[in-house]
Amino acid sequence: MTVRYKLGCELTYEIKGPTVFIFNLEVAKLRRHIDLVERLTIQPDRPLRTYTVPDVRNRYFSLEAGAGPLELRYEAEVTLDVYRADPATIRETPVAELPLDIMPFLLPSRFVSSDRLAAFAQREFGHLEQGHSRVTAICNWLYDHIDYRRGASNEQTTADESLLLRAGVCRDFAHIGIAFCRALNIPARFVSCYAYGLEPSDFHAVFEAYLDGRWWLFDGTRQANLDGLVRIGVGRDAAEIAFSWPFGEMEPGKVQITIEHVDGSPEAPGRTTDAISTEEPAPNAGAR
Amino acid sequence: MTVRYKLGCELTYEIKGPTVFIFNLEVAKLRRHIDLVERLTIQPDRPLRTYTVPDVRNRYFSLEAGAGPLELRYEAEVTLDVYRADPATIRETPVAELPLDIMPFLLPSRFVSSDRLAAFAQREFGHLEQGHSRVTAICNWLYDHIDYRRGASNEQTTADESLLLRAGVCRDFAHIGIAFCRALNIPARFVSCYAYGLEPSDFHAVFEAYLDGRWWLFDGTRQANLDGLVRIGVGRDAAEIAFSWPFGEMEPGKVQITIEHVDGSPEAPGRTTDAISTEEPAPNAGAR
Amino acid sequence: MTVRYKLGCELTYEIKGPTVFIFNLEVAKLRRHIDLVERLTIQPDRPLRTYTVPDVRNRYFSLEAGAGPLELRYEAEVTLDVYRADPATIRETPVAELPLDIMPFLLPSRFVSSDRLAAFAQREFGHLEQGHSRVTAICNWLYDHIDYRRGASNEQTTADESLLLRAGVCRDFAHIGIAFCRALNIPARFVSCYAYGLEPSDFHAVFEAYLDGRWWLFDGTRQANLDGLVRIGVGRDAAEIAFSWPFGEMEPGKVQITIEHVDGSPEAPGRTTDAISTEEPAPNAGAR
Amino acid sequence: MTVRYKLGCELTYEIKGPTVFIFNLEVAKLRRHIDLVERLTIQPDRPLRTYTVPDVRNRYFSLEAGAGPLELRYEAEVTLDVYRADPATIRETPVAELPLDIMPFLLPSRFVSSDRLAAFAQREFGHLEQGHSRVTAICNWLYDHIDYRRGASNEQTTADESLLLRAGVCRDFAHIGIAFCRALNIPARFVSCYAYGLEPSDFHAVFEAYLDGRWWLFDGTRQANLDGLVRIGVGRDAAEIAFSWPFGEMEPGKVQITIEHVDGSPEAPGRTTDAISTEEPAPNAGAR
Known part of the structure; x- marks a missing residue:
């Protein structure tokens, strides 16, 4: 079952002096993000540089703004085709089988000092049965x-x-969820997203754990549905993930996020008990 | 002028229970690492999984070891063709021109909390003329x-x-050097290497700053020559760079590193005043 | 030369539920605080418990407040008779001669981790001539x-x-000044005070170092005159010194501090170059 | 029931340059430490300065040592007359009734950042019935x-x-125990002691909480009997409590602690379920 979302954001800034911005707020170019149509409007108009990260498909754009107001509006429609599975069937991937390019997500990072939490994680979760249920x-x-x-x-x-x-x-x-996962040798990473049902509406952050050959979504806050998350970016932690990095002097103004169903789209389900993933497994996962 | 080095390491472990190792100790596969010949010997013999990171060419291999002694010996010969330039000609790359794939090296990481050191860096180095000399x-x-x-x-x-x-x-x-660079909006990253002249011989760590379209080597310790560094890996900081990650129960034993000139190779120069780089600029740097 | 000050503070709170307050805002009962007259008004009136710390003469009072507004006004007049000396004559007291009851002020405390700053302090100040001038x-x-x-x-x-x-x-x-002193084996402590000339008017914090048998005032902020400080309390650091500790649910409102010369009092001097102390040496200092 | 203990310690140092020592290893001069006889031997003999803290009766002595070996031997016999009570009868003292001179033990200190653990303590212990049982x-x-x-x-x-x-x-x-207590508005402090039954023999650290007008002993380690602790010192935390503070260049050698029953003394009881205190309540506790 797929659901089509209409979403976007409006950001305003008051620029005091020459400021370079890097933004990461567009919907990630994932295969399971279907029929993405979008429009980005910047006032005053500025030339953009863009970059899409290989594999994870985070999208960045950069611009230089001069003194004065800056307004940015992003509007998109996308059909979200989440992958579902029975959590009971999802085992943990032993370190010996982890694709080596996933190793960075086992390591501590700026806000995730998993190296200091090994005993804490072992004490609380070390005895639990391994698998998707342990991250739950x-x-x-x-x-x-x-x-x-x-x-x-x-x-x-x-x-x-x-x-x-x-x-x-x-x-x-x-961050805490990621820290515990990494401390248990489960690769985990930070996810920013538009989240259907989040109140009040805002950018949302959740995490993904790598289990049984693919990345699965988790959210300890229970603030939104796992199958209503439209991904923006993934990274080691919030040090790598922001919707905006300004370099210069400016004052942020409005931050307004919206996400809703497109008319005629089937009702979004209630809180799911399925395991949810939005990224395809790497074709050669496990084969490296 | 190129110099040929013979280098390597011997590591021993006493394995207590099933242990997965990931190693990053082989010479990076850079274009300026010429005529690399190498031999990796593991006792007892174990099947390896390997991975080379795109672009930066870090090389990883992974193996599973059972209880008992494990010995690992890596031997290599490589001709190092460093790139040299006059430091006075190397400007800083404005953020507006930075390739967006380099942005991660502007961000704080596990051991480099550059976000907390902005004022410190500004106070000490903010007033200095920009360019290679500022990192010096x-x-x-x-x-x-x-x-x-x-x-x-x-x-x-x-x-x-x-x-x-x-x-x-x-x-x-x-780490401190990287922190100051990032706090000044100069991308910087951690480098592990074999270092000619280091006393006592050991793995060495230095850093690279991204200036004027390429990565340049720096070392605040003055323990080895910048043009005698044979690179192993690069990463955000020491959280990402180690010669060995063991997952399991084991005790490390010997760690012995060697690096010397190959006979007939021209004398290594003394401490250089050139700016030194060992990685080619990305073909499309600045064009993204 | 003595100067007479008229000073005080007004504090208001909105009490949400039963709240116990401990206050430390009255002028310390020092011998060099001459002819102290004061008035404390609390609306609504509440019974007080009081306590004066031996030796250092910090004064505390405690009260219980019920829901509703609480207003507190403290007014005092005091003649400040500072002790002055030529800084050049003030040596450091060797640890071997320190009164043992002063030792706590050599030790690290909540906000003063002098144990971690030994090398920093040695590097910056270790080579300087010992004495009052080193703390300056x-x-x-x-x-x-x-x-x-x-x-x-x-x-x-x-x-x-x-x-x-x-x-x-x-x-x-x-805190930093105290940390450096302690790291150099100079006892140092935190001082709260009314500060003549501070703009905008507020409670002020400075520090004292123990040199040559008595405590001397220091202020790295240069925001007020050392000989215009009317002491409230001393302690290891700000963890021990606050004008108010509320235990309960309340919202602080106004905090208004005043300090001025009493008419007819001689003009306060400009920034002094004298060493300034307001506490008498312990009678048996050095004899213990 | 009282028990007589014979206890002591031997410490050796190799002094490299002039070193001042402050020691706190003698049995505290408490009323419940009965018939204390003791001998302190220092080789080579050095003049001592001594100090006993009012109220808590910590005892310090200080000496200067020159280059060469230093040996210190302390031997004591003391009858320990612990105060026992039924834990069920011991309530918590409301802040409104706390003697104001005890307030420092509510505040955070170097190793006890109770200010950061308020929510943690509330979450784990806030709902428990108040009294001695909550600290248990x-x-x-x-x-x-x-x-x-x-x-x-x-x-x-x-x-x-x-x-x-x-x-x-x-x-x-x-430290953790003290932090939780303070976060719950229960005064708590650090205690160093000789501990009967501790294996291997060493100086021991426990904590005291102030409940119902007096200080009660607690030990989260369960390594020794609460009624077999012969107190040396009390303080805010380990920053204030050490058996030795050396100022100078030296190398510590042997640290040997002994504690045993004096022959004929009644058997020490097993692990007690009584509440145990060794310090008399202040005569005017609660009256201030």
Whole structure:
């Protein structure tokens, strides 16, 4: 079952001096993102440089803005064709079988000091049966032990700190989840997305774990449906994933995100119990 | 002028239980690494999986070892054809011209919290003339302000901590140098290498900064010659670069590194004042 | 020369539920605080518990407030009789001669991790001539290397962090100064005070170093005159010194501080070059 | 029931250059430490300066040592008359009733960042019935969640870090326990002691919580009997409590601790379920 979404964002800035922006807010060019139509409007008009990351298909565009207001509007329609599976059938991939290009997602990163959380993860999750259900157990633990609280963290907060504070927002839930996975030798990465049903509407962050040869979506916040996430970017953690990197002097203004069903699209399902993936397995996964 | 090196390493482990290893200790397959001949011997013999990272050409191999001793010997000969330039001619690349695939090296990473060091870097280096000389000034600052001291750090020490401790080893010098560069919007990355002249012989870590369209080598420790570095791997920081990642129970034993001139090879030069690079510029750098 | 000050503060709170407050905002009962007259008004009236710390004479009062507004007004007049000396005559006290009851001020504390800054302090100040001038050199270093910037820190910021951020407010300047002193085996402590000339008017924080048998005032911010500081409290660091500790649910409102000369009082001097102390030496200092 | 202990320590150092030592290893001069006889021998003989802290009765002595070997032997006999009570009768002291001189033990300190653990403590222990049993619940949590592991920490490890590492030694268990107590508005402090039954014999660290008008002993490690602890010192945390602070160049040698029953003394009891205290309540506790 596929669902067609209409989504987008509007961003405004007040530029004080020459500022270079790099943006990552367009829908990722995935095979399961079908019939993507989109429009990007920038006022005043500026020439763009663009880049799409091989494999993961994150899309970046960059522009230079001079003093004055800058408005950016992105509108897209896309049909999301999620891949579903029975969680009970999804095993963990032993390290001995991990594609070596996935190894970076086993390693600690700026906000995910998994190297310091090995004992914590072993103590809480080491005894659990391996597989998709173990990462679900991590998400349940997050939901039970961490408060979702705006303002609890800032853009420099690490998984360690969130774990001690017992509070955070979506990025922090994702960081802790990723940290626990990596500490258990499960590759995990940070995902930014448009999220159907998120209240209030905003960019959302979840995480993916690599199990049984492909990446599966997880969200410890329970704020949106896993099968209603339209992916923007993936990376090691929030240090690599932002919708905007400004280099210069400016003041951010409005950030407005929307996502809705396209009329006539079948109803989105309620919270699914399926395992959900939106990226195809690498053709040679496991064969390397 | 090229120099031919004979180099290698011997590693031993005592394996306690089934252990998967990933190694990154082979000479990188760069165009400027000429006539590479090499031999890898593993006792007892084990099947290998291998992977070479596109572009940067890091080489990884992975194996599973059972209980008992494991010995690994790598021997190679390679002619190093460094690229030299007059530092005075090398400008910084403005963010507006940076290839977007290089952006990750502007971002903070596990051991390089450049996001917290913006004011520090601005205060110390913000007023200096831009270009290769500014990164050299960073290296001079490192040499003057940080003590090279074995045991001052461990495998979890960050650039922040080293900066406060005012002491570290080669990895820490590299981390601080990278942090300052990134904080100044100069892309920078961590480099592991065999280093001619390093005493005592060991794996060495230095860093590269992206200036004027290519990556240039820097070393704040002054422990080896920049034009005598045979590269193994590059990455965001030491979290991504190690000669060995063991997953399992084992005890490391001997780590012995050698590097020498091949007989008949011209004398290695003394400490150079040239700017040194060993990686070709991307063909389309700046064009993206 | 003595100067008479009229000073005070007004604080308001909106109490949401039963809240216990401990306050430390009254003028310390020092011998050099002469002819202290004061009035404390609390609306609505509440019974107080009070406590004065032996020796250092910090004064605390505690009260319980119920839901509703709470207003507190403290007014005082005091003649400040600072002790002055020629800095050139003030040596450092060798550890071998330090009164043992002063030892706690050599040790690291919550916001002053002097144990991690030994090398930093040695590198910057270890070679300087010992004495009052060395602590002045620390203050000059603070003024030159750290930006005074509101909002740069919060109530959990440590000296380490401020040193990396190169920015802070008065508490942070005091913390770094204390850290460097302790790292050099000079006892140092945190001081809260009313500060004549501070703009905008606020509670101020400075630090004291123990040299040659008594405590001397220092301020790396250069925001107020050392001989115009009317002391409230001293402690290891800001973890021990606050004007108010609320236990309960409330919202702070107004915080208004005033300090001015009493009419007819001689003009306050400009920035002094004298060494300034407001606490008598312990009668048996050095004899223990 | 009282028990008489014979205890002591032997310490050796190799002094490289003039070194000042401050020691805190003598039995505290408490009223419940009865018939204390002791002998301190230092080779070579050195003049001592001594200091006993008012109220808590920590005892310090200081000496200067020149180059060469230094040997220190402390021998003591003391009858320990612990105070016992039924835990069920011990309530928590509301903040409104806390003697104000105890407030420092509510505040965060170098290794006890209780200010960052408020939510953690509330989540785990906030719902439990108040009283001695709640601190026992904290100790049980420590025993269940933290591994006792030598080498897991160093002298700069904080409660935060131990909580993430899920491992530590006695000082770390004490730090976490203290942190949780303070986060719950229960005053708590660090205690160093000779501990009967500790294997292998060593200085031990436990903590005390202030409940119902007096200090009660707690130990999350379960390594020794609470009624077999002969107290040396109390302080905010391990930053204030060490058996030795050397200022100078030296190398520590032997550290040998002994504690045994004096012949004829009644058998020490097994692990007690009584609440245990060794310090008298302040005569005016609660009256201030």
